Amino acid sequence: MKWTQVAIFTIVAAVVSGCAGPKIPVGLEANNPIDVSQALDVYAQLTGKTVETEPGVRNDQTLIFLHQTQPLTRTQAGNLIERDLREQAGIIILTEHRKHVVFGFQPNARSPTVKP
Numbered sequence: 001m002k003w004t005q006v007a008i009f010t011i012v013a014a015v016v017s018g019c020a021g022p023k024i025p026v027g028l029e030a031n032n033p034i035d036v037s038q039a040l041d042v043y044a045q046l047t048g049k050t051v052e053t054e055p056g057v058r059n060d061q062t063l064i065f066l067h068q069t070q071p072l073t074r075t076q077a078g079n080l081i082e083r084d085l086r087e088q089a090g091i092i093i094l095t096e097h098r099k100h101v102v103f104g105f106q107p108n109a110r111s112p113t114v115k116p
Contacts, residue, residue, distance in 0.1 A: 033063030036089055039081055040103065042066075047078040047101075054094070054104035062089040 034042075037058040044051040064084050072080065085091040086106065094104040 033065050036060040036062055036064060036085065036091060039064045039066070039085055043078055043081045043085075046074050046081070048099065049096075050100045052100070052102045054102070057091060057103055057105065060089055060091070064088050 040051050040053065040058065043049075064081075065088065066080065066084055068077075068080065082093060085103070090106040091103050092106045093101055095102045
């Protein structure tokens with residue numbers, strides 16, 4: 001298992017177990033980049049929402065750097081991932097409901113970098 005995967009699972013485990021109360025402590029962030037698919041998986045774990053994507057989104061090779069500078073609630077961490085996906089990969093929420101969200105490419109943002 002790569003270090004990045006361990007860091008991601010640490011974030012999710014901290015949130016799920018309630019480590020340090022309802023907030024994700026500083027220092028449990030992934031300083032190494034993660035791919036879009038991993039970011040979406042973490043988002044689903046944090047928010048409890050079912051995540052669907054437009055074709056090609058999960059295959060995008062853009063690396064996402066999650067920037068956490070203070071303790072975060074689950075909602076704040078989800079918002080952080082939404083922001084980083086939008087700003088770093090041009091991926092946005094197309095539709096959102098209470099327990100369901102669909103991510104897709106921002107129109108005219110850029111061409112996706114697709115894994116072979």
